[in-house]
Amino acid sequence: MRTRSILVIFFLLITAFIGVGVRCFYLQYFQYDEYCKSSLKQQANIIEKPRRGTILDCRGHILATSSMEETVFAEPRAIESLKATTTRLAQILNISQSEVFSRIANSKNPGYVKILPKIILTDQQRSKIRKIRGIGIEPEWQRSYPMSSAAAHVVGFTNIDGKGLAGVELKYDRQLHGKSGQSFFFTDAARRPIGVKQLADQLTDGADVVLTIDSAIQEFTYSALLKQYKAYQAESAVAIVVDPCSGGILSMVSLPEFDPENARSADTASLRNWALVAPFEPGSIFKPIVTACAIDTNSISRNETIFCENGNYHGKGFGRIGEYRRGFGDLKIREILKESSNIGMAKIGQKMGKEKIFNGVKLFGFGQKTGIDLPGENTGIVRPLAKWDGYSVARVPFGHEIMATAMQIVRAYCILANNGRVVQPYLVKAVVDNNGKRVKLKQPVATASYIIKPSVAKWMVTQPLVDVVKDGTGKKAALKKWQVWGKTGTANIAKANEPGYDEDNYVASFAGGAPAENPAVVILVSIRRPNKKLGKGYTGGTVAAPVAKEILSKTLNYLERL
Numbered sequence: 001m002r003t004r005s006i007l008v009i010f011f012l013l014i015t016a017f018i019g020v021g022v023r024c025f026y027l028q029y030f031q032y033d034e035y036c037k038s039s040l041k042q043q044a045n046i047i048e049k050p051r052r053g054t055i056l057d058c059r060g061h062i063l064a065t066s067s068m069e070e071t072v073f074a075e076p077r078a079i080e081s082l083k084a085t086t087t088r089l090a091q092i093l094n095i096s097q098s099e100v101f102s103r104i105a106n107s108k109n110p111g112y113v114k115i116l117p118k119i120i121l122t123d124q125q126r127s128k129i130r131k132i133r134g135i136g137i138e139p140e141w142q143r144s145y146p147m148s149s150a151a152a153h154v155v156g157f158t159n160i161d162g163k164g165l166a167g168v169e170l171k172y173d174r175q176l177h178g179k180s181g182q183s184f185f186f187t188d189a190a191r192r193p194i195g196v197k198q199l200a201d202q203l204t205d206g207a208d209v210v211l212t213i214d215s216a217i218q219e220f221t222y223s224a225l226l227k228q229y230k231a232y233q234a235e236s237a238v239a240i241v242v243d244p245c246s247g248g249i250l251s252m253v254s255l256p257e258f259d260p261e262n263a264r265s266a267d268t269a270s271l272r273n274w275a276l277v278a279p280f281e282p283g284s285i286f287k288p289i290v291t292a293c294a295i296d297t298n299s300i301s302r303n304e305t306i307f308c309e310n311g312n313y314h315g316k317g318f319g320r321i322g323e324y325r326r327g328f329g330d331l332k333i334r335e336i337l338k339e340s341s342n343i344g345m346a347k348i349g350q351k352m353g354k355e356k357i358f359n360g361v362k363l364f365g366f367g368q369k370t371g372i373d374l375p376g377e378n379t380g381i382v383r384p385l386a387k388w389d390g391y392s393v394a395r396v397p398f399g400h401e402i403m404a405t406a407m408q409i410v411r412a413y414c415i416l417a418n419n420g421r422v423v424q425p426y427l428v429k430a431v432v433d434n435n436g437k438r439v440k441l442k443q444p445v446a447t448a449s450y451i452i453k454p455s456v457a458k459w460m461v462t463q464p465l466v467d468v469v470k471d472g473t474g475k476k477a478a479l480k481k482w483q484v485w486g487k488t489g490t491a492n493i494a495k496a497n498e499p500g501y502d503e504d505n506y507v508a509s510f511a512g513g514a515p516a517e518n519p520a521v522v523i524l525v526s527i528r529r530p531n532k533k534l535g536k537g538y539t540g541g542t543v544a545a546p547v548a549k550e551i552l553s554k555t556l557n558y559l560e561r562l
Helices: 002-029 030-039 081-093 099-103 123-130 148-155 167-171 171-177 216-232 260-265 285-297 331-339 342-352 354-363 390-398 406-419 454-462 462-469 538-559
Strands: 043-048 064-072 113-119 135-144 179-187 194-203 207-211 238-243 249-255 304-306 313-314 319-322 330-332 428-432 438-441 485-494 500-515 523-530
Touching: 043 064, 064 081, 081 113, 081 123, 099 113, 113 135, 113 238, 113 523, 123 135, 123 330, 135 249, 148 167, 148 216, 148 249, 148 260, 167 171, 216 238, 216 249, 216 523, 238 406, 238 538, 285 331, 285 342, 285 354, 285 406, 285 454, 285 462, 285 485, 285 500, 285 538, 304 342, 313 342, 313 354, 319 342, 319 390, 330 331, 331 342, 331 462, 342 354, 342 390, 354 390, 406 454, 406 500, 406 523, 454 462, 485 538, 500 538, 523 538
Parallel strands: none
Antiparallel strands: 043 179, 064 113, 064 135, 179 194, 207 428, 238 249, 238 523, 304 330, 313 319, 428 438, 485 500, 500 523
């Protein structure tokens, strides 16, 4: 009997163990997901957002920075008495209780609802709010731009989540962003923290980015260009100032402008950086480039005289070419540039032939990106050599049948100013991490690579392009203290959907620099569609040259004082 009892007990124990095993197996393999979810309800994670890096100009002035603001939020599922909670919170924040009540009661998210975003709390308010169950305070980084619209297209902007969407903010978003920190906490059934589980990710603030931009020169450029842009009711305008030796961009302005702190309300035209994304037929500012190539390849000599057909040149295979205002007879090469003769340039092109023109244009970087460290750069258009004909040979030399961006043109003028050496334009000088370590440092590129002979580049800058400013179409860019050199351009705008040109609208430009003997800066000013109906003029010499004069004067005086 005793043995039988033992067997029964043993059997029951075995059965119980088997039952427990089956139950464990069931919970482990069939109820795993459900219990994981239940466990997660008693865990909470806190994500700390990193401080986005600061963008600075070359002298340490802030162009973009982030400051801390706070958002008061609620976790509806953790609130015991909605009426009592909202009444108390409304008193602390001095806001409507009914509005707070409605916002929480109508929330579809039981874990989070914003009550009052982007505010600055006092220490007393913060202390009182933290004692209210179900109510929390979330710190948020707010991006600000001290130069506002003046540097908007260079610096760019971010979205509400702090992601770069344009300019340096986009190009260097990974470096600026940093890395979020994340911590896990155990909570009780009421979602109150009872202990730290683990620190999942270490918070790392974003790196700072130092630009070649000088905020003083940027302001000079912006104010001068904006004044003329408005005075002539233009469609758009760009101005770029560059150090021709290093390629560092000292200022870059694109109009129409936008407010980077309110970029969502800006239209498409305002958001475009016209200096990079909008190629155009450059017109007469292209003439010095082709002329330099012609002399460098021995297609012409500096002292050569060309008969300019008294303003009417035509022939089989290249059509008819005229002059802008009046015709010319015999002109020397420097006079062709001073008077801006289209016929003179067409004949220079014919002496070169299409292969030499094409190769020279490509060597100066047209038809390809400059590599400037900003997003969205356009390559411009240089048609394949196989598609060139007699019209191309006679028209590319005076800036037709080719499309170039403002950045490509200013780079070409930097090559002239730098004695024919290769110039790589750049905008970011250094990237510095939050420990002060330089992650990236851009040094001026010392190169022995020449696009054209130094003697040709020097002659072009100090003689023909000085003549343009002294006695030619660029007189309104002249300065008493420094010798300005450059070339004006009044380019026709090609029709969008049919052959030919718009005879009522132009792009008025000036490209050049100062001082001529040793250029410290190179500048391009280009104003699209100045309003002819105003009766104030529309040419590069009238519209763009005065802007260049003001920018150059202020910039050179400023640099002299440093």
